[in-house]
Amino acid sequence: MEAFVYISRCIIVLLFSWLCVRLIGKKSISQLTSYDFTALMIMANVAAEPLVYKISSKAFLGSLTIAVAAVVIGWMSLRSKFYNFDAKPDIVIANGKIDKEALKRNRMNLPFLLSLLRLQGYVKVSDVEFAIIEPDGNLSVIPTSQSRPVTPNDLKLDTQYEGITLPLIIDGEIQYNNLxxxxxxxxxxxxxxxxxxxxxxxxxxxxxxxTTGKLNIDLFKDSVDNKPGIF
Incomplete structure (x- = not known):
């Protein structure tokens, strides 16, 4: 009986914690602001209290309070006065030159910056017009006009509208809204x-x-028999 009560308590804590996280919003870990991340860490500790001390009411109230506080702070950050409440973008490369002070402010060393540039497809700093560390920690890269990929607009070519592909059947179920x-x-x-x-x-x-009107169909019985090895 005691084991059943403990399992039930675990499930309740899990569901309530999930609801609180959903209340904060839809974000991946890399997109969490500092206050979102702090709220989640505290919430995890508070929500786990019923599993140890068998006191549920205070833990649930505490988790809900933290979630609501995070939502309020997030709402405040939508106002122009609080745009930089959490953090603001910081330029670390300008006109092909690295801003050493910006690296220090963001506690980022040179090898790590070069690694982020390589992940974006740039092996030379001189190919980068601007590189900006965004509030979520990601690096945005704006290449020089001579280093960016050629676009149809550069070649003065007309292109057709592509739009978005519509799934009409997913896992055997018709998507009537898309149809x-x-x-x-x-x-x-x-x-x-x-x-x-x-x-x-x-x-x-x-x-x-x-968008051309072609329907691409993948059946359950279809199989992939020949695949390359991945190392």
Whole structure:
């Protein structure tokens, strides 16, 4: 009986902590602001108290208070007066020259900066017009006009509209909103499914409609027999 109570308490704490994290917002770990990260660390400690001391009410109230406080601070940061409440972008490379003081402010050494540039596809600092450390810690790179990839606009070429690919079937289920958005119906979709060799919607793992009107279908029975080795 005691084990059942403990397991139940673990599940309740997990669900409540998940709700509090969802309340803070949808962000990946790399996108967390300093106050979001601090709130999550404190919340983890507070939420775990019922597992040790068997006191749930204070832990739940504390977790909820921390989550609400993080939301309020996040809301304040949306106001112009608090734009730099957490941090502001910092330029570490300007006109191909490294700002040594900016590196010191951000506690970033030169090898790490060069590593971030290589990850962005730049092996020479002189190819970079500006490099900016964003508030979330990521590095944004603006290359020189001679180092950036050639675009159709540079070559004065006209391109066709690409838009976005619409998934019409996901895991055997028809996405009716997307089907309606594409101004198509289930009768047309059924015909396309039969052309692919399937007899039912449930046989389709994924069906995507591109902007040219072509439907790409991946069936559950399809397999990849020949794959290269990855090291």
């Amino acid at each position: 309606k958005f594409a101004k198509l119906d289930t009768a047309w979709l059924g015909q396309e499914i039969k052309k692919s060799g399937a007899s039912r919607t449930e046989d389709v793992f994924l069906a995507e409609l591109d």
